Amino acid sequence: MKYISTRGNVNEIGFIDTVLMGLATDGGLLVPEQIPHIPAEKLQSMSKLSYQELAYEIISYYVDGEIPENELKELINKSYGTFRHPEVTPVQKIKDNMYVLELFHGPTFAFKDVALQFLGNLYSYIAKKTGVTINILGATSGDTGASAIEGVRGKEGIRICILHPHGKVSRVQELQMTTVNDPTVLNLAIEGTFDDGQRIIKEIFADLEFKEKYHLRAINSINFARILAQTVYYFYAYFQVAKEQDIKNLNFSVPTGNFGDIFAGYLAKRMGLPVGKLIVATNENNILERFIKDGVYQPGEFRGTYSPSMDIQVASNFERYLYYLLDENPSAVRELMDQFKSEGKIVVGEELLRQVQVDFAAHGVRNEECLQTIKTYYADTNYLLDPHTSCGVAAYEKSSIPNEVCVTLSTAHPAKFNEAIELCNIEQTYPEQIQQLFDKPQFLEVVRADNEEIARRLKKLFSSAQ
Ligand SMILES: Cc1ncc(COP(=O)(O)O)c(C=O)c1O
Numbered sequence: 471m472k473y474i475s476t477r478g479n480v481n482e483i484g485f486i487d488t489v490l491m492g493l494a495t496d497g498g499l500l501v502p503e504q505i506p507h508i509p510a511e512k513l514q515s516m517s518k519l520s521y522q523e524l525a526y527e528i529i530s531y532y533v534d535g536e537i538p539e540n541e542l543k544e545l546i547n548k549s550y551g552t553f554r555h556p557e558v559t560p561v562q563k564i565k566d567n568m569y570v571l572e573l574f575h576g577p578t579f580a581f582k583d584v585a586l587q588f589l590g591n592l593y594s595y596i597a598k599k600t601g602v603t604i605n606i607l608g609a610t611s612g613d614t615g616a617s618a619i620e621g622v623r624g625k626e627g628i629r630i631c632i633l634h635p636h637g638k639v640s641r642v643q644e645l646q647m648t649t650v651n652d653p654t655v656l657n658l659a660i661e662g663t664f665d666d667g668q669r670i671i672k673e674i675f676a677d678l679e680f681k682e683k684y685h686l687r688a689i690n691s692i693n694f695a696r697i698l699a700q701t702v703y704y705f706y707a708y709f710q711v712a713k714e715q716d717i718k719n720l721n722f723s724v725p726t727g728n729f730g731d732i733f734a735g736y737l738a739k740r741m742g743l744p745v746g747k748l749i750v751a752t753n754e755n756n757i758l759e760r761f762i763k764d765g766v767y768q769p770g771e772f773r774g775t776y777s778p779s780m781d782i783q784v785a786s787n788f789e790r791y792l793y794y795l796l797d798e799n800p801s802a803v804r805e806l807m808d809q810f811k812s813e814g815k816i817v818v819g820e821e822l823l824r825q826v827q828v829d830f831a832a833h834g835v836r837n838e839e840c841l842q843t844i845k846t847y848y849a850d851t852n853y854l855l856d857p858h859t860s861c862g863v864a865a866y867e868k869s870s871i872p873n874e875v876c877v878t879l880s881t882a883h884p885a886k887f888n889e890a891i892e893l894c895n896i897e898q899t900y901p902e903q904i905q906q907l908f909d910k911p912q913f914l915e916v917v918r919a920d921n922e923e924i925a926r927r928l929k930k931l932f933s934s935a936q
């Protein structure tokens with residue numbers, strides 16, 4: 471299996487080089503040259519596997535022998551051994567035709583752990599095997615940061631710097647990231663939004679001399695390994711629901727911000743999983759909803775919402791989807807991305823828009839609708855949704871398929887977002903792992919959203935001895 475850039479200017483590379491490169495050196499995103507197709511009989515045989523066994527099967531298509539079988543299995547088992555649920559990502563039936571896929575049983579109570587426990591172990595494995603230095607630079611709207619730190623902390627030869635938008639993450643998210651007292655971990659709270667952080671890290675990665683000199687690696691979903699590990703749970707959910715009821719195609723509603731999680735579902739579909747509609751559930755930052763409805767991709771005004779992790783305007787993985795929408799034509803992608811840079815928007819014609827609407831449905835959930843959905847589900851089913859999952863459920867309810875079977879991805883535990891839960895007049899008890907954070911000192915530096923300022927701090931962190 472070889473990997474190429476969506477913009478076409480990177481020579482084919484293998485899996486491990488793809489993980490290490492993160493953002494493609496031509497500014498694009500790395501994708502497999504050819505998506506493997508899993509035949510129906512093989513899918514049938516996969517349906518009885520445990521989560522770990524299934525992860526091994528799916529991930530091996532992409533690793534393609536670069537990691538020996540026993541070592542890859544060990545990596546996977548170690549990554550999911552930290553989850554609190556034996557099924558790793560269990561599926562719960564909430565009501566007729568409606569399931570949630572609980573992705574929050576990992577160490578930091580968000581879906582990011584599914585991929586970042588794996589990526590943390592993978593980086594550690596690569597560092598040991600090849601001796602390369604792993605200096606991680608990432609941006610977060612709240613969940614990726616904590617999960618990435620948890621995935622790599624204490625691992626020899628790895629240092630990490632995370633940018634988060636100061637004052638725009640939940641209290642628990644901030645504590646999870648900033649109570650880690652470790653000289654290899656640097657939390658920078660930037661005066662700006664997540665989009666500022668994501669833009670800065672992409673610009674720093676684009677300085678190839680700096681990237682190489684300081685061995686910068688990515689943990690955001692620009693790294694293909696993130697998408698790959700997230701693909702597994704779509705398969706797992708399909709097989710669990712198929713055990714309960716007869717389904718042909720299964721729909722998924724996905725709380726969406728950076729378009730990584732839903733792109734993993736799109737990839738699963740292209741691999742042969744019988745996926746029906748993929749519902750893009752956004753909050754009031756609804757650039758993706760507008761694109762799917764009108765074919766215009768143009769950032770709007772930033773809104774602070776009850777689902778802060780999805781307060782994102784420019785969705786990183788949108789470029790990966792564009793690549794497939796444009797028939798895997800890198801020059802067409804380059805042209806549109808250049809247009810986005812110069813004009814601030816991308817517009818697709820009617821024919822492409824029809825294809826987009828075959829692949830996706832979309833709904834942008836208003837703040838009040840998000841809270842109301844939490845209240846209604848709690849009252850009717852006694853199930854407490856976190857505000858991101860609530861957007862997913864609300865989008866499913868609004869979609870044209872309320873009578874078809876749908877799985878909503880439950881991307882976080884409600885304890886991470888008590889600000890919203892309190893507004894619903896619901897009292898919750900924090901899990902012990904979260905409760906104990908409130909007594910710890912915090913370690914963070916507030917900085918301007920400025921490339922040079924951040925590069926200066928990176929140099930200091932990444933030049934220090936471990
Ligand atoms: C809790 C939660 N839900 C949903 C999302 C959106 O996922 P994605 O950015 O992959 O679209 C995020 C952040 O990415 C998140 O942290």
Ligand SMILES: N[C@@H](CCOP(=O)(O)O)C(=O)O
Nearest residue numbers: 610611612613614690691779
């Ligand atoms: N919601 C994310 C934003 C970053 O997304 P990623 O999937 O690209 O890491 C977060 O919680 O940080």
